[in-house]
Amino acid sequence: MTPDVAKRIGEIGSELGAINDQLGNALTLESVVQELTAKKNALEAERGKLTNVTTMVLRDKVGVKAETPIRERGVFLTPGETVSAGTPACLGAGAKKQHMIWMDNMLVSRDNPMTARVQVNRFWEQHFGTGIVKTSENLGTQGEMPSNQELLDWLSVEFMESGWDMKAMHRKMVLSATYRQDSGVTAELLERDPDNQLMARGPRYRLEAEALRDSVFAVSGLLTQKIGGPSVMPVQPKGTWDTPYSGESWIEATGPNRYRRSIYTFIKRSAPFPMMLTFDGTSREACSPRRIRTNTPLQALNFLNDPGLLEGAIALAKNVRGKSLTDGMNEIFGRCLIREADDREIMLLSGLFERTRTKYAADLESAKKLCGEADADLAAWTLVVNTVMNTDEFLTLE
């Protein structure tokens, strides 16, 4: 891609951002909507053409047969015996010639319960926080025993019989009475089943790094819903990417790319995105089939003070500015916690709002620094949202 094209794509991105803003504010003006929509379509079409670059694919060299030697002790300079592909002897007599298709068939064979078990166990882990087999990376002899073998097997069979329908399996899990239970726990229950392996209560666990960041932008209305496309560079602390022999730099996205889902965040293994690392995202250097969930002060600092996440709080604050305290609080609670605030919460947060607003009213300069506008109301709402976004309830799936 030439710099000109890249520049043009950037321009289109910002123009589209502006149009989307206008569209958001102009829903009643039919003509404006039509005009802007036409312009938007034209721009998107142009961008589509520009970004449609040819992808190079690998191709076998004619007449060259690849040989695969064993590398002695893993060193690429010491080739050993030449080997050919095949199935591990321990799997029994597989078709020697068509080993790949044999392997594929074996994996999804109705007689092989393993694949389905592994898969449904991961789904379960995704929704309940812990798999039926806790060591989801290992269901073999080195792993743990399932907490409920019958359940695991039933789900596996259901999964196979549905034609390996993933969506149906997810639906089955989240609509189950087990999943929908209250996640509260009594001291007695905690003593008897600290891990909730018996499922006497609903799941309760801190969201993973990506989901946390996405939630902030989702509830504040900033999240860009677009699917697919190249990775993006949202806000990260300066200096994260300083490495020797590398001219690469982190060019902070403006417009919609700033608020895309975290799975689109650019990942460089030697300089990972700090928030992901802090929230157990791992640096992705080694395979990490299961993340270990930690609870640290660095996470608290990150969620309290990250300027990137604060943009979410400010956006939501703008939404409630001008509302009565009760309405504002209910709006914030509705978006962040999917419930209304109770009297005590309204009292506590209104107190915080009033005290903060008084402070910022006497120091509009600071208000501007915090939320971009010399508006004590907005600054105070921003702090309220920031506080709600740091509650255990917001950080936790329950």
Place this chain on the structure above:
Amino acid sequence: MDYKNQEEALKYLTRRALLKNAGYGMGSLALGSMLSENLFAGLMPDGQQVPLPQPHFAPKAKNVIFLFMAGAPSQLDLFDDKPYLRKHNGELIPEEIVKGERFAFIKGTPKLLGSPYEFTASGKSGQMISNLLPHTQSVADDICIIRSMQTDQFNHAPAQLFMNTGIQIPGRPSMGSWMTYGLGTENRDLPGFVVLISGENNPDGGKSCWSSGFLPTQHQGVELRSQGDPVLYVTNPDGMDAGTRRDSLDVLKELNQTALKSKGDPEIASRIEQYELAYRMQTSVPELMEIDSEPASIHEMYGTEPGKKSFANNCLLARRLVERGCRFIQLYHRGWDTHGTGETDAIDKNGLPRRCKEVDQASAALIKDLKQRGLLEDTIVIWGGEFGRTPMNEARNNSPFLGRDHHPRAFSMWVAGGGFAGGTTVGATDELGYNVVDTPVHIHDLHATVLNQMGLDHTRLTYRYQGRDFRLTDVSGEVIPSLIGQ
């Protein structure tokens, strides 16, 4: 050792308590891992602080400071004096030595390069140290020089990873992570594994050098940055003062406490504690970074320049961290890659001498300062890079500047404090300095010995991952008795 603490720990080590608290642990039933899971963190379900994990046997040292000279300093110009090289300077190296050898840059048969620098028998011990390091000479009796270090890697990034994690591939936990995993950290208001960077840039191995690999992420090294926030996000957002933050945290605490009452999940109690810790870090970190508060004599001793990014500042910070109970502190100072392609990366001219000047005084000051405070006996200080440099002149493209290529077969490091044998030189190389001929100390051996001094058996400090138990020393490593005066 704190017996009360040990008793606390034992209480949790009973089978019943283990099973009861397993909800707080991870998949692995490894005892150590369960205890350290919520470290620099946590509360047990009953609201008690998680006790520190206990060492395998009585430790000699409590803390480690690793002064990592990224880029690989030339041992032949600093710690391994070779009169033979000087005598035969400029002669071709005997071909049988370099036959089949691979170098990073050297091609053909290179010429020997005698050190242009004099060495002095220093201190009472008479250890031979280069005149490029006059301050290091003054602590000769406190440092144990290892002339027989060996590594498997001869490129910077993999070799730095090897020195830090015991393997050249990214993704394994670094030494500091293993330490906090095995021992915890004594100051819960500060991270237990801290990284400080000065010199040209970050090390070639990147943040993988202080990665926690497959260990829980709270064991990763936390970078104390010299610009911006010292610890990421420790500063309140622009326009928010400490009082406002405290106010919001008080409200937050009330909200979380209500949730704790209605939900009963002990993780909420832990969350409340983490937010309080975070608030305390907002005070403890800036207080730590305030080296201005040190007396003038200390600044003079280290050669510090407050407000600047320098190795000396970081050495002083390292001492302040040790005083505050931080377990593992690693300094990186990059720029030792003296190939001699120009004036600034030469063994002579403005290359090696300048680098030495940047670190010599502060490295020695750190030893002296720790010693005068009685901290050196508890603190292991390690100095060195990822590999050594060749006895031959690199002469890349007929460069007129003196330079040495990468050399993994033999290099020098020094270690002080924590029971290491000060005033001794361990190991020896042949007359060219090409191969080790006495007491080889592989990186795995150094790791094993350092862990040993910290009260950890390197074969027992394990973590189960992908079906097997991993350790810092992989499947090798021996404690080297002569390093610790045995």
